[in-house]
Each structure stands twice: as structure tokens, then as C-alpha cells.
Amino acid sequence: MNYKRIKNKIEHDEGLLGWIFILPAILIIVAIIFYPILRTLWLSLTSYSLAYPWRNKFVGLGNYLDFFSSAKFWATIGRTAYFTFSSTGLEIILGIAIAMLINMHLKGWRFLRTIVLIPWAVPTVVNAIIWKWIYNAEYGALNGLLQSLHIIDKYQSWLSVPWRAMNMVILADIWKCTPFIVLMISASLATMPEELYEAGEIDGTSRWQSFKYITLPLLKPAIMVSLVIRTVEAFKAFDIIYVLTNGGPANGTQIISYMTYLESFSFLNMGRGSALSFIVSIFILILAIIYIKILYTEDGV
Amino acid sequence: MRKYSKGIKIFGYLMMIIVVIWILAPVYWLVISSLSTQADLLVKPPDWIPDHITFKNYLSIFGDEQSVSQTASMFTKALYNSIFVSFFVTLISLLVGTLASYAFARLNFKGKKIGMLAIIATRMIPVVSLIIPIYILLNKLSLLDNKFSLIVVYLSFTLPFVVYIMSGFFQGIPHELEEAARIDGCSRIEALIRVILPLSGPGIAAVSIFSFLLAWDQFFYALILTNSYASKTVPVAITEFTGRHTINYTAMTTGGVLAAIPPMIIVIIFQRLIIKGLTSGAVKG
Numbered sequence: 001m002n003y004k005r006i007k008n009k010i011e012h013d014e015g016l017l018g019w020i021f022i023l024p025a026i027l028i029i030v031a032i033i034f035y036p037i038l039r040t041l042w043l044s045l046t047s048y049s050l051a052y053p054w055r056n057k058f059v060g061l062g063n064y065l066d067f068f069s070s071a072k073f074w075a076t077i078g079r080t081a082y083f084t085f086s087s088t089g090l091e092i093i094l095g096i097a098i099a100m101l102i103n104m105h106l107k108g109w110r111f112l113r114t115i116v117l118i119p120w121a122v123p124t125v126v127n128a129i130i131w132k133w134i135y136n137a138e139y140g141a142l143n144g145l146l147q148s149l150h151i152i153d154k155y156q157s158w159l160s161v162p163w164r165a166m167n168m169v170i171l172a173d174i175w176k177c178t179p180f181i182v183l184m185i186s187a188s189l190a191t192m193p194e195e196l197y198e199a200g201e202i203d204g205t206s207r208w209q210s211f212k213y214i215t216l217p218l219l220k221p222a223i224m225v226s227l228v229i230r231t232v233e234a235f236k237a238f239d240i241i242y243v244l245t246n247g248g249p250a251n252g253t254q255i256i257s258y259m260t261y262l263e264s265f266s267f268l269n270m271g272r273g274s275a276l277s278f279i280v281s282i283f284i285l286i287l288a289i290i291y292i293k294i295l296y297t298e299d300g301v
Numbered sequence: 302m303r304k305y306s307k308g309i310k311i312f313g314y315l316m317m318i319i320v321v322i323w324i325l326a327p328v329y330w331l332v333i334s335s336l337s338t339q340a341d342l343l344v345k346p347p348d349w350i351p352d353h354i355t356f357k358n359y360l361s362i363f364g365d366e367q368s369v370s371q372t373a374s375m376f377t378k379a380l381y382n383s384i385f386v387s388f389f390v391t392l393i394s395l396l397v398g399t400l401a402s403y404a405f406a407r408l409n410f411k412g413k414k415i416g417m418l419a420i421i422a423t424r425m426i427p428v429v430s431l432i433i434p435i436y437i438l439l440n441k442l443s444l445l446d447n448k449f450s451l452i453v454v455y456l457s458f459t460l461p462f463v464v465y466i467m468s469g470f471f472q473g474i475p476h477e478l479e480e481a482a483r484i485d486g487c488s489r490i491e492a493l494i495r496v497i498l499p500l501s502g503p504g505i506a507a508v509s510i511f512s513f514l515l516a517w518d519q520f521f522y523a524l525i526l527t528n529s530y531a532s533k534t535v536p537v538a539i540t541e542f543t544g545r546h547t548i549n550y551t552a553m554t555t556g557g558v559l560a561a562i563p564p565m566i567i568v569i570i571f572q573r574l575i576i577k578g579l580t581s582g583a584v585k586g
Contacts, residue, residue: 018410037426
């Protein structure tokens, strides 16, 4: 029978079966990832605008050169870098500290370990809403709290000064994302060989020394992986900016993905927007290569 | 286990208290605000422990009263859309992803390495880099503002994730079990269904949870690709409570609580599974 023959062929031909199994996934990925990214690359070389679609023409690297020679673009890159590295850096330090605290196994450590998951579970948009409400200039909890503690004497407008607004966004991001680092570091701490510490104790190492010479080196792979995952995510951040500040005040919190959004969907310049989004991809690609390098060299440890 | 001196212990407990307050205070404030009347919220200094609690904000979101703002009553529709989209995205990524990851983990075929590498690489591609062509295409096909389009588009971030994590799980299952089943006369597909899948239950559960959470959290695609309550999801609906000039604080915080409840419940119930899934996938590489 024909059906049986086909079935038999599939059963014995691993290559065929493999392809049948991965085909749906490959088709989906080609359709919604590979096609769009190539299309973005092509669009980035044109002046395509949704407002004037008939004026579409090929401009080569024009869009890119435009951005590279614009001070506004470099200011945005600078803000993106500041946002990415400040939030990631602080999250890593806090994450390690909280994971070490949990790892002390004091009373209530299990409770702390569960509680820590809450901010991580909160959707990004909800996180932004919580902080938008806390930072509110007229009725916000932050103002109320700081005034009750006599730290400030009158209500402050946290999100209306560029530099301050950026730092407030970073603070909100830290609340949401530190738990992820805690998870990663905790998991790594759980696999630490106890004997090393005991040996260290016999040799009379101080607590700080054993942290520095035993714990930290063993945590290195987990730290590196968290670092790169968080860097990539922070670099792509959009939701928190959109809800908390809308990129303002005076572009003070405008980072690159928000700029891409504005260019493409507010000004409808799809060509320029594509160029910007391709620049984001290139940055992320570089980070991804570092990621893979780290994973493959640290894996053997 | 190393013993801690009294001083270090006290310091540790102090830090624990600070961390717990730091984590819970914003959540507490969100919940309390959603249980207050708009008038009670607008006092200075804020009432840390409100005198009266009201469920009016929740009722107004779920009720069909005329007095209720349209945005609030439409929120129910958005909740439904979010559940619908997240559920089907999870289901499809699981079906398609499990098959693919089984092939990557267990079968030998040409193009396997490149296929896997391509899928892993896509995990990194930012949403902003895909959205413009997707928007233009869906616009041409008149498929904007459509729940089913959202499901397909969301696969772009859940599917690579499922393939990546699941192939790790499959690799962890001993080959001998599968071989034994095949000697007993199972075909490859029967062995997959009867032996491999039951053993990878925790892995499947973990990736389902992750896919659901990722889809639930998704904002950017939904913001761009939807414009009515036929397909708007919860994250987009919430942002509509915060207009440029007038902000409906109670609706905003109530929406926030409702959007946060499903993922929080999932995360707390499946805590162990999530930690295991996250670490086995991400740390192991």
C-alpha cells in the first residue's frame, strides 16, 4: 500500500523525518523573521514614507549617513548607552547582593526567594504604570514619602527634568529586572562545592576573601550570561519609556528603540525608521556574538 | 555550612527587611490605589493605610453600567483578547517547537546545524527590526487589528525560545530509553509520544509558562498592529487610561492589578519549575 510505503520510508530515513519535523518551525521563522529582516534592510536603503508612498526612491546608504552625521542621533545613542550600562550594572550588583543574602539561609529565606519573583512577573507595562503613579508630581507616593521623612520640603516633579527623568526610569527598570539576576545567580550559587569553602575555612580565609577568591570566580559564567542577556534587553527597551515618559522631557529619555518608533510610526518615515532599526540590530548582533563567544568559552569550566 | 556571627546575622535580617519592603511597597501601593476612590487618592500626603476600601473600580471594569467610562468597560474585551492570543501562541509554539526541537536533539540530518544556529540567532533580533515590513504587509492584506495576526506575529519570539529550551531538555533524556522502546517495536513517532514526551513533562510545562508570560507581556507588536477592541490586548488597553492630560488613576491602577494577577499567580505556583527551566536553558547555554 502506498500509505504504508511512505510511512516506512519516513520511519527509516532520519534525514527526511528530521526535515519534516523542523519544516513548520522553519517556515514560520522564515515568514515572520527572515523575510521581515531582509525587507527592513531593503527599506532602509529607500526613502519610503507612508505619508507619501509615491515618492519612494532608492537612496542607498543615505539614511544611514544622515543619522551618522546628526547630533540628535548620537545624543540618542549616548542616552541608550547610559540607560543600558547603568541599569544593567546596578542590577548585576544588586542581584548578586540579594542572591548572597538568600544564600545565607537565614530564617525566612524561602519567603524572600518567592517574593523576589514578583517584580519579574509583573508585566513591563504594569511596571511602568506603577512607577508613573509613584513618581506623580502632585499626588505621588515618592513625594509623600520623602516629605514625611523631611528629605524634601516640597513636592518634586520627578519626570520633568531630562537627566533626572532618565535616572527615574532606570530606577523603575532596576525594580523589575534585578529579580532576574537574583534567579540566575541563586541557581549558580546552589551548585557551589561546599568543600572549597571548608578548605578555605581551615586555611583561615576571611569571609571577604572567600567571596572574592572562591565565590566570585565560580559565579563568573552566570554573571557573564546575565550581563549579556540584560544588556541586550536594556538596549531594546521600549515599553517602559513609552509609558513612563514618552521619550520626554525634551527627548531626555529618548533611547534608540523609541526613536525608531517615532521615526516609523509617528513621522511615518519607514525608510529612515528601517535604517534606525537596522542599526539596533547591528548593535544587538555584536552583543550576540559576544554572548555566544562567552557561552562557548565558559561552558567547559 | 559556615556559621555566621551575631553581627552578620543582624545585618542580614536588616537587609532582608529592606529588600522585602523595596519589593513589596510598589505592589502594595498599586493594589491600595486600585481599592480607593479617586478622591481619596488625591490627598496630600498620601494615606498609606486608606480609611475605606472600595471595589467600585473593579466592578466598573467588569460591569456594563452606563456610567462606566468606555475604556474601562472595554477592558474586559482586552482581557479576553490577551488570554486568547497568549493561549494560542503557547499552543502553536509548543506543537511546532517540540517537533523541531526533537529533530534537533535526536535526529541526524543535513542542515541541522545551520537550522539550529538560525533559530538561536533569531532570539536576539529586536522587535523594532521586524515590525515595519510586518506592518506594511498586514496593512496590504487588510489583516491589521486582527487577533489571529497577533498570534502569528507573536510566534516570532516564543517559537525560537521553545525550540532552544526544549532541545536542551530532550538532550537530557537518556538515549537508551528510546532505543528500548524501539526494540520493543515502537516506531520513532510512537517512541516520541510514549517515551520522550511523558519524560519531558517538566520541560514542556516550563516552556508553556514562559511562552504564555512572554505573550502576555508583549506590548510593542500589539501597540502597532491593533487599533480597536477587536484585538487590543491588556498592555495596550492599560496605556489608554493614561492620556496626555487627564489620567484616570483608579482605572489605571485597577487595570494594572488585573494585568499583573495572571502572571503573578503562575509564577508563584510554578516557582520551582520556572527556576529550573530558566537556569537549565539559559545558564547551560
